[in-house]
Amino acid sequence: MYNAKAYSAASATSRLASTKIVRRDPTETDVQIEILFCGVCHSDLHQARNEWSGFMPTVYPCVPGHEIVGRVTSVGSAVSKFKLGDLAAVGCMVDSDGTCPACKEGLEQFCPNGTFTYNLPDKHLGGVTYGGYSDSIVVDQRFVLSVPANLDLAGAAPLLCAGITTYSPMRHWGVTKGKKVGVVGLGGLGHMGVKFAHAFGAHTVVFTTSPSKKEDALRLGANEVVISRNANEMAKHAGSFDFILDAVAADHDINAYIGLLARDGNITLVGAPEKPLPVSAFSLIMGRRSLSGSPIGGIAETQEMLDFCGQHNITADVEVIPIQQINEAYERMIKSDVKYRFSIDMASLKSE
Ligand code: NAP
Ligand code: ZN
Numbered sequence: 001m002y003n004a005k006a007y008s009a010a011s012a013t014s015r016l017a018s019t020k021i022v023r024r025d026p027t028e029t030d031v032q033i034e035i036l037f038c039g040v041c042h043s044d045l046h047q048a049r050n051e052w053s054g055f056m057p058t059v060y061p062c063v064p065g066h067e068i069v070g071r072v073t074s075v076g077s078a079v080s081k082f083k084l085g086d087l088a089a090v091g092c093m094v095d096s097d098g099t100c101p102a103c104k105e106g107l108e109q110f111c112p113n114g115t116f117t118y119n120l121p122d123k124h125l126g127g128v129t130y131g132g133y134s135d136s137i138v139v140d141q142r143f144v145l146s147v148p149a150n151l152d153l154a155g156a157a158p159l160l161c162a163g164i165t166t167y168s169p170m171r172h173w174g175v176t177k178g179k180k181v182g183v184v185g186l187g188g189l190g191h192m193g194v195k196f197a198h199a200f201g202a203h204t205v206v207f208t209t210s211p212s213k214k215e216d217a218l219r220l221g222a223n224e225v226v227i228s229r230n231a232n233e234m235a236k237h238a239g240s241f242d243f244i245l246d247a248v249a250a251d252h253d254i255n256a257y258i259g260l261l262a263r264d265g266n267i268t269l270v271g272a273p274e275k276p277l278p279v280s281a282f283s284l285i286m287g288r289r290s291l292s293g294s295p296i297g298g299i300a301e302t303q304e305m306l307d308f309c310g311q312h313n314i315t316a317d318v319e320v321i322p323i324q325q326i327n328e329a330y331e332r333m334i335k336s337d338v339k340y341r342f343s344i345d346m347a348s349l350k351s352e
Pocket of ligand 2: 041042043044066161162
């Protein structure tokens with residue numbers, strides 16, 4: 001075991017602050033990574049503040065962070081996928097049983113015995129896992145991804161959650177050329193959703209509550225932008241979408257979007273607001289529309305997404321921050337004021 005530097009929340013109402021945590025020494029199948037950048041996901045905020053207490057209560061101290069890129073500093077004797085000095089990445093998962101039907105299909109995100117990168121029982125050390133707001137992490141090679149060398153690392157980090165969480169449902173629901181696709185909420189997830197929908201060739205429409213984001217949405221690849229608080233603008237799109245990705249982090253009216261779906265259209269929730277969202281049965285029934293959800297993506301698909309990003313030179317638009325600004329970054333995220341993902345430069349942790 002060794003000590004690593006990290007930032008943690010001591011309680012649901014505490015500011016994140018500098019701390020030391022214990023990491024395991026690499027086992028024979030482990031990869032040790034010096035973390036260079038870690039993206040800041042709204043899920044980090046939800047969990048640091050225990051906003052998902054009904055689903056996954058937060059255990060304190062909590063070290064968030066599941067959009068990790070860095071360099072390999074050590075590998076166990078049985079590691080074949082990575083060598084010293086390689087670029088490597090870790091997303092939202094660090095373990096799964098490898099034997100259940102989901103794992104056998106490469107869908108580790110549905111494994112009933114999976115371990116998230118933070119806030120789930122740590123099978124090696126006891127306590128809970130600690131995430132990427134840290135200078136290093138040790139992860140089994142099965143859950144370590146390769147980063148295409150051409151990608152900017154600060155912008156690549158958010159692909160590990162915001163990227164795969166938007167890529168996976170779009171692939172699942174057949175987003176391609178000729179489809180009309182909506183993306184609701186232009187934040188970290190939403191802006192990646194726009195980039196992917198555009199790259200897949202779909203006619204892409206952004207729904208935003210922030211009129212100031214209109215120009216950016218077009219630059220990111222949207223064909224049209226709708227200010228969602230404007231009922232007239234919304235009504236023009238009634239019954240016309242094949243697929244809508246809802247990436248909103250807070251309470252909002254999803255019925256307004258269900259009504260925009262064509263017959264057999266689907267709206268997938270990736271946003272995970274704290275409170276349940278009411279659904280109008282009739283807006284689903286009339287049109288045989290469906291409402292679903294989607295969690296991140298499996299490891300093989302995450303690598304596929306990273307390789308796709310390498311080929312198309314896709315990264316997140318990031319504001320790079322030192323870790324010392326993490327609390328201010330959270331406040332700005334709540335105000336929908338991030339363009340479009342914070343990425344922590346972990347070199348800033350050296351001075352702690
Ligand atoms: P984010 O960067 O904060 O973006 C959320 C966006 O939602 C905001 O930028 C804003 O976009 C919109 N929004 C915020 N408050 C709103 C309100 N009251 N009404 C309508 N729109 C509002 O968050 P994120 O990191 O992209 O995460 C989004 C959600 O996805 C979070 O709940 C997060 O926990 C969840 N998540 C889920 C998964 C998964 O596996 N399913 C993975 C990662 C994250 P506009 O300014 O454009 O309106
Ligand atoms: Zn996330």
